[in-house]
Amino acid sequence: xxxxxxxxxPEPPIATTATxxxxxAPKKTFALIGNPNCGKTTLxxxxxxxxxxxxxxxxxxxxxxxxxxxxxxxxxxxxxxxPGSYSLNAHSPDEAVLRDVLLGRRADTVRPDVALCVxxxxxxxxxxxxxxxxxxxxLPTILVLNMVDVAEERGFKIDVDGLEEALGIPVxxxxxxxxxxxxxxxxxxxxxxxxxxxxxxQYTEAWNRIWDQATEKLAxxxxxxxxxxxxRLEAIYxxxxxxxxxxxxxxxxxxxxxxVREELDTQKPQWEETLAPARYEAIxxxxxxxxxxxxxxxxxxxxxLDAVLLHWLWGWxxxxxxxxxxxxxxxxxxDIPMGWIEGTFAWLADRVRGMMxxxxxxxxxxxxxxxxxxxxxxxxxxx
Ligand code: GDP
Ligand code: MG
Numbered sequence: 001x002x003x004x005x006x007x008x009x010p011e012p013p014i015a016t017t018a019t020x021x022x023x024x025a026p027k028k029t030f031a032l033i034g035n036p037n038c039g040k041t042t043l044x045x046x047x048x049x050x051x052x053x054x055x056x057x058x059x060x061x062x063x064x065x066x067x068x069x070x071x072x073x074x075x076x077x078x079x080x081x082x083p084g085s086y087s088l089n090a091h092s093p094d095e096a097v098l099r100d101v102l103l104g105r106r107a108d109t110v111r112p113d114v115a116l117c118v119x120x121x122x123x124x125x126x127x128x129x130x131x132x133x134x135x136x137x138x139l140p141t142i143l144v145l146n147m148v149d150v151a152e153e154r155g156f157k158i159d160v161d162g163l164e165e166a167l168g169i170p171v172x173x174x175x176x177x178x179x180x181x182x183x184x185x186x187x188x189x190x191x192x193x194x195x196x197x198x199x200x201x202q203y204t205e206a207w208n209r210i211w212d213q214a215t216e217k218l219a220x221x222x223x224x225x226x227x228x229x230x231x232r233l234e235a236i237y238x239x240x241x242x243x244x245x246x247x248x249x250x251x252x253x254x255x256x257x258x259x260v261r262e263e264l265d266t267q268k269p270q271w272e273e274t275l276a277p278a279r280y281e282a283i284x285x286x287x288x289x290x291x292x293x294x295x296x297x298x299x300x301x302x303x304x305l306d307a308v309l310l311h312w313l314w315g316w317x318x319x320x321x322x323x324x325x326x327x328x329x330x331x332x333x334x335d336i337p338m339g340w341i342e343g344t345f346a347w348l349a350d351r352v353r354g355m356m357x358x359x360x361x362x363x364x365x366x367x368x369x370x371x372x373x374x375x376x377x378x379x380x381x382x383x
Contacts, residue, residue: 039118057106128283217259
């Protein structure tokens with residue numbers, strides 16, 4: 001099919017960046033990959049401590065973070081914190097950074113030897129979308145099941161062994177913000193035999209033929225620059241990228257990509273829309289084997305109040321009861337404290353009248369000051 005040597009399940013390179021004599025350059029490069037906010041940077045900081053370098057990928061606004069850590073056996077590892085993304089189907093140059101690093105298409109960044117896929121355990125299905133794409137690239141991978149505290153709080157039970165079995169890679173449960181699971185992760189990273197996942201999205205025979213034809217055309221034109229073993233995936237990512245001009249392809253190669261895309265558009269106008277559902281179906285199978293959703297939903301106090309107060313009928317009834325209650329309070333029950341206020345001021349006026357002889361000053365005190373203050377204070381209960 002492709003010109004480059006290709007095999008369905010290649011043996012992963014383990015120590016591509018090693019130097020003779022061991023000491024100087026890091027032995028393996030690990031890349032932290034995941035959705036935004038799943039805890040990549042927290043893990044990166046836990047793993048590397050102060051040994052970090054921060055910069056930018058040329059031409060884009062994406063931050064580039066690199067650091068180092070040591071394995072359990074004292075080997076130096078390079079760690080890169082890759083930009084967060086929801087998918088490898090890039091629609092912007094920023095998103096393309098992640099995909100291109102993983103496909104080995106960036107001259108400025110070494111292709112990682114091992115992928116550390118970080119997922120938010122409380123949102124496993126959505127997070128596995130990107131992870132499943134990374135798994136298919138054929139890199140040795142460790143899955144970091146982060147935020148297990150949030151998942152447990154929400155009542156999800158994740159069977160770590162089941163997940164390991166379904167994906168065929170080590171799975172490490174973590175609470176990165178508390179440093180829980182980091183030692184286990186370092187142990188897993190120190191293994192010399194980190195496996196490649198057997199995860200694969202199954203397409204129908206007809207679609208397989210279509211992808212193979214498209215891949216062959218692109219491979220012949222030389223547009224596939226990547227790792228060789230996963231030509232079909234690279235072809236799909238190239239075709240789904242709406243602006244492949246930043247790839248560094250020649251004019252002829254770009255024209256070929258455009259041509260194959262147009263052919264697909266005429267042959268199967270919905271070709272792009274079939275990709276995500278097929279992937280979600282495969283992910284669902286993995287989740288069915290490893291995730292137990294909350295057994296019994298325990299509504300919180302807020303949930304229970306909302307059920308009544310936001311109900312289409314009981315909500316209005318509650319509003320009516322509150323309004324009637326409030327007006328009754330104003331017009332009936334407020335009379336009682338109003339009577340107390342008036343009574344107090346009448347009593348005070350009597351006292352002043354008893355103590356002072358008639359005159360303008362007594363009138364000022366009784367009819368002016370006391371009456372005025374009482375006239376205002378009497379409305380307090382209603383207010
Ligand atoms: P990134 O976008 O993937 O780099 O995510 P960050 O490392 O910036 O983490 C996002 C937020 O999640 C931060 O506020 C972290 O403190 C928090 N966080 C990271 N790991 C965990 C975890 O295991 N449990 C909980 N509850 N929060 C976490
Ligand atoms: Mg980050």
